Amino acid sequence: MLKDITLGQYFPGDTIAHRLDPRTKLLLVVLYIVGLFCADSGLTYGVMIAVFLTCARISKVGAKALVRGLKPVLLIIIFTGILNLFFTPGDYLFQFGVLHISRQGIKLAVQMVLRIMLLIMGTFLLTYTTSPIRLTDGLERLLGGLKKLHVPVHELAMMMSIALRFIPTLIEETDKIMSAQKARGADFESGNLFHKAKALIPILVPLFISAFRRADELAVAMECRCYHGGEGRTKLNPLKYAARDYWALACGAAVTAGVIVLGRFGF
Amino acid sequence: MEPILKVVHLTHIYGTGTPFERSAVEDMSFDVADGEFLGIIGHTGSGKSTLIQHLNGLLKPSSGQILLEGKDIWAEPKKIRDVRFRVGLVFQYPEYQLFEETVYKDIAFGPTNMGKTGDELDCCVREAARLVGIRDDQLEKSPFELSGGQKRRVALAGVLAMQPRVLILDEPTAGLDPAGRENLLANIRDYHRNKNGTVIMVSHSMEEVAQNVDRILVLKSARVLMQGTPKDVFCRADELLSAGLDVPQITRVAMALKERGLAVDPAVYTTEALERQLLTLRKGAAGC
Numbered sequence: 001m002l003k004d005i006t007l008g009q010y011f012p013g014d015t016i017a018h019r020l021d022p023r024t025k026l027l028l029v030v031l032y033i034v035g036l037f038c039a040d041s042g043l044t045y046g047v048m049i050a051v052f053l054t055c056a057r058i059s060k061v062g063a064k065a066l067v068r069g070l071k072p073v074l075l076i077i078i079f080t081g082i083l084n085l086f087f088t089p090g091d092y093l094f095q096f097g098v099l100h101i102s103r104q105g106i107k108l109a110v111q112m113v114l115r116i117m118l119l120i121m122g123t124f125l126l127t128y129t130t131s132p133i134r135l136t137d138g139l140e141r142l143l144g145g146l147k148k149l150h151v152p153v154h155e156l157a158m159m160m161s162i163a164l165r166f167i168p169t170l171i172e173e174t175d176k177i178m179s180a181q182k183a184r185g186a187d188f189e190s191g192n193l194f195h196k197a198k199a200l201i202p203i204l205v206p207l208f209i210s211a212f213r214r215a216d217e218l219a220v221a222m223e224c225r226c227y228h229g230g231e232g233r234t235k236l237n238p239l240k241y242a243a244r245d246y247w248a249l250a251c252g253a254a255v256t257a258g259v260i261v262l263g264r265f266g267f
Numbered sequence: 268m269e270p271i272l273k274v275v276h277l278t279h280i281y282g283t284g285t286p287f288e289r290s291a292v293e294d295m296s297f298d299v300a301d302g303e304f305l306g307i308i309g310h311t312g313s314g315k316s317t318l319i320q321h322l323n324g325l326l327k328p329s330s331g332q333i334l335l336e337g338k339d340i341w342a343e344p345k346k347i348r349d350v351r352f353r354v355g356l357v358f359q360y361p362e363y364q365l366f367e368e369t370v371y372k373d374i375a376f377g378p379t380n381m382g383k384t385g386d387e388l389d390c391c392v393r394e395a396a397r398l399v400g401i402r403d404d405q406l407e408k409s410p411f412e413l414s415g416g417q418k419r420r421v422a423l424a425g426v427l428a429m430q431p432r433v434l435i436l437d438e439p440t441a442g443l444d445p446a447g448r449e450n451l452l453a454n455i456r457d458y459h460r461n462k463n464g465t466v467i468m469v470s471h472s473m474e475e476v477a478q479n480v481d482r483i484l485v486l487k488s489a490r491v492l493m494q495g496t497p498k499d500v501f502c503r504a505d506e507l508l509s510a511g512l513d514v515p516q517i518t519r520v521a522m523a524l525k526e527r528g529l530a531v532d533p534a535v536y537t538t539e540a541l542e543r544q545l546l547t548l549r550k551g552a553a554g555c
Contacts, residue, residue: 179325180364183356184425185348185380202376205366209411 010131016244017059017129022138024245028252029126035256036115036122041266044259045114051255052118052125059129069124070117077116084109132164141239154230162218170211177206269337270298271465272322272354272433277331279317291317293489294331299433299467304459306476306497307469309486310511315469316359318486319435322467323354336432352381355431359438361422362415370396370413370421371406377429395428398462399454416447420454427458433465434458440475452479473515477501477536485512502534517541 012018017025032051039045056066070077090104127135140157147153178188181202188199279292292314299305309315320326321333324340324347333340340350355377358364367373371392378391396406399420405413410421419439426434439455440448456479459466470476476483476497483500485492487510493500500507504514504522514522514536521533521541530548535541 176358177364179320180358180361181376182325183323183351183358184377184429185351186376187348187380202364202366206364210363 011061011065011128012131013060013129015058015060015129017055017125019244020129020248021239021241021245022130022134023142023239024241024248025126025130026135026138026142027249029123031252031256032122033119035259036118038256038260038263039115040111040263044262045111047255047259047262048118049114052122055122055125059125061125061128065128066121066124070120073116073120077113080116081109081113084112133161136161136164137235137239152230154233158230166211166214169214170207173210174203174207177203269301271301271336272299273332273334273337274298274318274322275332275334277318277321277333278329279314279321279326280329283329290329290489292321292328295486295489295491296331297484297491297494299465301465302463303465303482304480305465305467306480306483307467307486308471308473308476308483308512309492310471312488313486314489315486316437319356319437319467319469322433322435323356324350325356348380352377352429353431354433354435355426355429356435357423357426357437357439359441360419361425362418365410365418365422365425368409369407370401370410373410373421374406374424374428377425381429391428391430392424395424398427398458399424400450416443416450419443419447420451423451423454431464433467435467435469437469438471439468440470440472448475455479471513473513473518473536477515477518485510487512497536498534501536504533 020028032048035051036048039048056063085101085105085108086099088102088105088108090102092100092102093106094101130138136157139160140153143151143153143157178186182188186199186202188196191199274295274297277292277295278290280288280290282288295314295318307315307318317326321328324333327341335350335353340347365373367376374392374395375388378388383391392406393403396403401417401420401424405417410418413421423436423439436455440451443451452475455466455468458464468476468480480497482495483497484494485500485507492510493503493506501514501518504518507514517538518533518536521531521535521544524531525533531541531544535544
């Protein structure tokens with residue numbers, strides 16, 4: 001049951017989207033987000049939807065997986081939609097007490113909902129096609145310049161990949177501890193909020209203890225292999241831009257620039 | 268006599284409706300008699316853990332039934348907690364589930380959930396602690412100060428304190444040193460003998476199973492491969508070996524002796540039994 005959570009879940013595959021350099025993909029996502037926030041008309045939104053559908057098609061990620069990614073933010077999407085629909089002033093089409101629907105409200109609601117959905121699903125495409133390791137690798141290289149400002153980029157990236165690596169492990173552990181306490185009659189479902197909070201203690205205490213134990217063991221294992229931070233550390237698979245990366249970046253930049261220009265001229 | 272636990276055509280399928288669909292337990296049927304010490308052996312992935320989580324209602328069968336004292340445990344899903352009190356399950360590495368400030372409180376967690384209080388609770392806790400050999404002065408310690416073997420005994424006491432009709436242990440000796448292993452097994456044997464409790468022990472150490480249990484259930488790829496007394500099961504040592512399972516070392520010695528032409532019965536699983544056989548053989552030879 002806990003295992004059903006998708007959190008940056010990676011679907012292994014061998015499409016061009018999988019093979020792109022993670023840095024390229026990160027930059028493309030940034031361009032995509034900029035494009036989304038600049039889009040303001042039917043035409044520009046159409047362009048962004050087309051871009052998204054093309055990318056989804058190329059990376060061969062199923063529609064089901066993408067829609068599932070929306071589940072956690074469903075509430076936010078609905079809330080945004082309703083707020084914009086009912087509380088935007090303009091040419092009223094319908095009025096009932098404080099609630100009113102205006103032409104502008106409908107437009108804004110549709111735009112906001114579309115924007116959030118495209119935003120979430122687009123970024124999910126990134127995590128679906130890029131393994132966590134490659135993703136943090138790419139992030140580390142992209143932010144490499146910050147090292148000059150004494151930002152511990154490598155350490156942050158390492159922390160991130162360890163954290164990502166341990167999410168499934170900890171979920172499994174939580175499942176196990178829950179079963180064990182249930183076997184001793186623990187009850188997580190009934191009772192009021194206070195009871196439910198109290199019922200978490202038998203799960204959280206063992207979970208924290210095991211997380212600390214794991215951290216300790218991992219630290220020792222890393223020291224045994226002479227890990228001493230990022231200085232002078234080389235990579236097993238160094239990141240290298242290929243021709244396809246330049247093409248992808250060029251396309252991305254062109255689309256975003258196009259959307260901005262279209263917006264400027266009021267299309 | 269009516270079996271205390273009856274498993275009827277139990278099947279469990281993980282991930283129904285996804286591409287990862289696979290059955291972990293397939294059409295298993297067997298009985299557990301009251302007061303019996305049953306051993307379950309099988310490879311990793313043979314469905315042992317899934318099976319035992321059904322016996323106390325942690326998992327719901329995809330099809331089939333589990334009858335506890337003649338009643339389907341899922342007849343009233345609201346009362347599944349009562350089943351868990353009557354069928355105590357000790358997980359693998361149970362020491363990782365300790366959480367209370369003192370050993371006493373941790374052992375009391377189960378019985379408190381059952382609604383026990385006062386003297387009755389105290390009685391349960393102290394008796395369980397005594398069964399696994401935890402001294403009174405250790406009861407007020409933090410469970411995290413104890414050694415690995417002691418922690419595991421505290422966790423075992425935590426389940427025994429619920430006074431279950433059936434006790435299930437999943438690899439109780441995994442990761443213990445030989446002395447700790449023997450200690451824990453002695454505790455379990457004592458509990459079985461003195462309390463006349465029904466015990467089910469999952470293990471993949473053939474020696475451990477052979478020397479302790481009354482009856483063995485062998486699982487292979489989600490199915491029951493064979494069941495019977497240790498003698499019956501180790502009689503079929505060839506089948507066990509071809510199923511990728513081990514046999515006790517002493518059985519292997521006996522099999523090797525037979526292969527070299529000695530007239531020994533290879534269905535032995537204790538050193539003493541083989542020793543006796545060899546002695547009679549020598550006497551017979553001297554008599555000729």
